[in-house]
Amino acid sequence: MASDQCPVASVHRLRVALLFLASLLATDHWPLATSHSHAQPTATYSEKDFLSQTRRLTFEGRRAGEGYFSPDGTKIAFQSEREPGNPFYQIYVLDLRSGDTRRISPGIGKTTCAFFHPKTGDILFASTHHDPRSLELQKAELEARKSGKERRYGWDYDPEMDLYVANQTTSALKRLTNVRGYDAEGSYSPDGQWIVFTSTRDAYNRTLTASEQKQLEVDPSFFAEIYIMRADGSGARRLTNVNGYDGGPFFFPDGSRIVWRRFDEAGLIADVWTMKPDGSDQRQVTDFKSMSWAPYLHPSGEYLFFASNKYGFENFEVFIVDTKGTKEPVRVTFTLGFDGLPVPSPDGKQLAWTSTRDGGLGQMYIGRWNHEKALEAVKAAPVRAHGQK
Amino acid sequence: MTTHGIRRPLLTVSALLIAALTHGPLVRVSAQARSQGAAPDLATVSATRAHVEALASDRFDGRAAGSEGAKLAADYLVDQLQRLGARPLPGQQDLRFAFQFTGGVKDGGSSVALKAAGGDAERWTAADTVQGLSFSDSGQVSGQVVFAGYGLVVPESGSFSYDSYGAMNVKDKIVVVLRYYPEDADEQIKTVLARYSGLRYKALAARERGARALVVITGPRSPNAGTVAPMTFDAAVAGSGIVAASVGGVVADALFKQVSGKSLDAAQQALDTGNPHVAGFEIPGVELTLDVKVTRERQTDHNVVAYLPPQQAGSPSVDKPYVMLGAHYDHLGHGGHGSSLARREEMGSIHHGADDNASGVAAVLAAGAQLAGMKRDRGIVLAFWSGEELGLLGSAEFTRGPPVPIDQIAAYVNLDMVGRMRDNKLAVQAAGTSSAWPRVIEQTNVPIGFDIQLQNDPNLPTDTSSFNAASIPCLSLFTGSHPDYHRPTDVASAINVADLDRVARFTALLAQKVANLPQPPDFIKVRRTTDEGGGDRAALRVFTGTIPDYTSEVQGLKLGGVIDGGPAAKAGLKEGDVIVEFAGRKVANIYDYMYALEGVKIGVPVKVVYLRGGNPAEVTLTPEARK
Structure with a gap:
């Protein structure tokens, strides 16, 4: 859900950072992680083993992605650049039965990362619409795009970004955070009592050293950490404290742990981690030595999804792995281009994700998910030689 | 759907499926x-x-x-x-x-006559020696004769340039061309040439160069050698703006008798290599008179x-x-x-x-x-x-x-x-x-x-x-x-x-x-050379360097070869490989393959799944632009 998980932002982010690295490699593939090679033969799968009836779900607008299902599975909340006059993402709710789409966010400014409240169906998202410069920024971005001088990636971790919750029927907004710093990538606990989210507030509420200040200008995500607060926005508490971008947190289906992804300081390598909701017992799940991110649990709790560019620095694919990372991850998408931000439906029988498989900047796709096959594959995967860290 | 471009029936179906269908019940909507x-x-x-x-x-x-x-x-x-x-x-x-509409077309008694310098005129009228082309104007024209090879003009967008007219001046001349396209060119080149080998297209090319008439001969090295082109019905019938006819082998032979040192067979053989530098030539001292009568x-x-x-x-x-x-x-x-x-x-x-x-x-x-x-x-x-x-x-x-x-x-x-x-x-x-x-x-x-x-x-x-x-x-x-x-x-x-x-x-x-839209949809004029989207022009722009084996009857697209240095060769594909999936699309036959090509973009790598010796494998192929 994390904003930088917005596919293009991340792809471009990588593109810039990794150009030099790619040029060093004989192929455009990442070197395979060496720590976990194993003599045991690995089963070979294809996309059809796990996904059937895959299809493109969204067509309107420049791009769309990060779809999350409503608790009853009949709707998807997603972000899309399709609002006339606004080049930035807005939040929409798509009714999977009728096909009707409704904008739920104010239409002004930037938004990202919607998530349904598990009980009320209200919709959490991050927005900058309170920023009085919003219209000005929209205009500037539109003009920049028109002149072809679009920024390499459009995501800037705007410190104006704050969390809001929209009433699902009236769209009435309630502001949940109100401190300087990027507050976004929020999601609810299964009981709806808590919100985990990403914030760069630490970079704005203290005096930074000269080198930190420079870091903030180059890459504000360096300061992003995971926080937890009550669903009404009170009692925010920091859970992570490591340099580099920590983001995209979600609860396990039973609420026992939180999964998120942690970038290294350079912002090049990311891995999936889990921890208890109090921030203790932090464990690394993946170890591809590539960018593994966008984790999300299957509702069975048996395995988690993530996306990684292990097979080519712009060729993100979706993987599944047991929640402790004791086995080798199993690749489940096999299509060139970006395949990421995987999110299963509440019944675990569908998968929504974001892909560039038909070209363009990314749109949402959906397919039938073969949970039995996935479970079998996760169980049959070889044990990692070095185990988890 | 109308026939568009080359859609040859390349694969056989195992059996004819013609069922004796009876008139089904009319549908009643509940x-x-x-x-x-x-x-x-x-x-x-x-x-x-x-x-x-x-x-x-x-x-x-x-x-x-x-x-x-x-x-x-x-x-x-x-x-x-x-x-x-x-x-x-x-x-x-x-x-x-x-x-x-014009539903049928007939030849109403066309004729062709040749007069060599100092010789007698010879004239043919039989249907197997001269017949108007279905889109021809009716009329009588006479003039000097220029042989323009296959009469093919391939625009720059092709994978190579080909112009049968080259620097020849055919203004006010009668242009004689061969039917079809060079027989011995490699399959990839033939595929391109075939698209431009329609008689209507050849007539258009002749007319644009100021020719007075077009005469088509079926060369001795071609299928249906020496026969006249059948008067196939052509829908956009009228208005091709040129007199055009097909003549039989006997007329062709009489004409080429006036060419010293070169038989029609030899001329065709030189052209059949596909070498674009083989030029046509004037046939001096001959006056040809063509009288075409086409009734619609x-x-x-x-x-x-x-x-x-x-x-x-x-x-x-x-x-x-x-x-x-x-x-x-x-x-x-x-x-x-x-x-x-x-x-x-x-x-x-x-x-x-x-x-x-x-x-x-x-x-x-x-x-x-x-x-x-x-x-x-x-x-x-x-x-x-x-x-x-x-x-x-x-x-x-x-x-x-x-x-x-x-x-x-x-x-x-x-x-x-x-x-x-x-x-x-x-x-x-x-x-x-x-x-x-x-x-x-x-x-x-x-x-x-x-x-x-x-x-x-x-x-x-x-x-x-x-x-x-x-x-x-x-x-x-x-x-x-x-x-x-x-x-x-x-x-x-x-x-x-x-x-x-x-x-x-x-x-x-x-x-x-x-x-139920409050406002009707706006209309956007799509430019013909759009960079994105489909249409078979997109497929034509894309060069993959594959040479299909048209004779095989396998499920998939069997490669008769790959073009050296082309994207397929670079990807490691070889003769005998059977492509079964291209850019995420299943390929059961050449039609599927053409369809898949419509969706790819130049320079954007696509996954190709193929069978080699029956074993599946996959490679990444990066389509290039046709030059």
Whole structure:
């Protein structure tokens, strides 16, 4: 859900950072992680083993992605650049039965990362619409795009970004955070009592050293950490404290742990981690030595999804792995281009994700998910030689 | 769908599937479906099956425009439209709209004469020695003779340049060219040349260079050596603007006797290498007189157009109150008109046209039946065209002289060949014609769930082109070509009825969404050289360096070779490999492969799954631009 998980932002982010690295490699593939090679033969799968009836779900607008299902599975909340006059993402709710789409966010400014409240169906998202410069920024971005001088990636971790919750029927907004710093990538606990989210507030509420200040200008995500607060926005508490971008947190289906992804300081390598909701017992799940991110649990709790560019620095694919990372991850998408931000439906029988498989900047796709096959594959995967860290 | 480009019947089907289809029961729309606009229960009643089986049955005899079979088909449509409650367009009394077209062409006694300097004139009149080309102007011309090889001109966009005329001046001369294209060129080059080897195209090239007439000979090294080109019916008959005829071997020999030191056979052999530097030459001292008499037969056929008014009187007045759904109902009859791809043993049989386009007709009828019970602020026009296979005649006639003001039509949705859905894939073409389409398509498809391939290019070999030319936002639905295309084997039993019903439902929902838009869709003129989207021009732009093995009968595309240094070679593909998936699309035959090529972009790597020695493997291939 994390904003930088917005596919293009991340792809471009990588593109810039990794150009030099790619040029060093004989192929455009990442070197395979060496720590976990194993003599045991690995089963070979294809996309059809796990996904059937895959299809493109969204067509309107420049791009769309990060779809999350409503608790009853009949709707998807997603972000899309399709609002006339606004080049930035807005939040929409798509009714999977009728096909009707409704904008739920104010239409002004930037938004990202919607998530349904598990009980009320209200919709959490991050927005900058309170920023009085919003219209000005929209205009500037539109003009920049028109002149072809679009920024390499459009995501800037705007410190104006704050969390809001929209009433699902009236769209009435309630502001949940109100401190300087990027507050976004929020999601609810299964009981709806808590919100985990990403914030760069630490970079704005203290005096930074000269080198930190420079870091903030180059890459504000360096300061992003995971926080937890009550669903009404009170009692925010920091859970992570490591340099580099920590983001995209979600609860396990039973609420026992939180999964998120942690970038290294350079912002090049990311891995999936889990921890208890109090921030203790932090464990690394993946170890591809590539960018593994966008984790999300299957509702069975048996395995988690993530996306990684292990097979080519712009060729993100979706993987599944047991929640402790004791086995080798199993690749489940096999299509060139970006395949990421995987999110299963509440019944675990569908998968929504974001892909560039038909070209363009990314749109949402959906397919039938073969949970039995996935479970079998996760169980049959070889044990990692070095185990988890 | 009209024949467009080269669609040779490259794969055999295991057996002829011609079933003795009887006239199926007429469809009755249940009261429930009518009142709810609900999709019929697919498990029990198909909304489309009976229509397809009826129209593709022997009774309609292939529905050739102007034939008795087409008239019976029109009767069927009128009956079905009345059953679903459609009525004539405002101000009209009838659902039938007659139009005239040239339905046949005959040679009325053409002749050719040669006079060598100082010699006597020789003259031929027999039908196997001279015959007008079907699109020729009638008239008598005389002039000096220039031999221009194969008369081929390949524009720069080809993978290489080829111009049979080179620096030759043919103004006011009579140009003699060979039929077909160089026989010994490699397959890849031949594929390009073949596209430009049509006689009409050769005549155009000669006319553009100021030639007075075109004479075609079938070379001794070509198939059908020495014969005259049959007078195949050509739809856009009149107005080719040049006198053109085909002559037999005896005339060709007499002509080449005047060329010192070079036989026709030798001249053709030099050209057949495909070497673009082999030039043509003047044949001095010979005056050729060509007298071509071509007579054309005017025929009449009908479009069938009906109307479902807005749901109730007093509906809010809307801008552009008509939304059109259309499908052509004509097909090829017994295949006598030239665009048949029947194999030798199938020739002359009924071309049933179950997919092309009983499927589209059935879907429009079924969608109409559903729309009759659905809320709609705009009226729905249900249109069934004839003469499509002869060159979009019916739809062109409609847009030329529309029974409702053309600028009052909000949009046109075309269905042509929608009955062979595979893997849930539906091509939605011409999507570039309005900025409204992505949203409408997205919302329509969410509950239906097709794997939609969006293509922007509206320049399609189907009736959409008539409406795009009239600046009307349009879409065309298409489920892909197949080896039974334009053959008697395009039969009802091969139709994927369950998915055709879904296409009908999709069409009804799409039409309703457009009918209820507060503002009609805007129209965008898509430039022909659009960089994105489909159309077979896109496929032509792309160079993969594969050489298909046209003789094999495997599932997939077997490679007869790869071009050195081309993308396929770079990817590691080799002769004998069988491509079974290209860029995420299953490849069962060359048609699938061409279709897959439409979706790829130059420089964007695609995955290729292939079989080598029966074992599957995959590589990444990066298509390049044709140079």
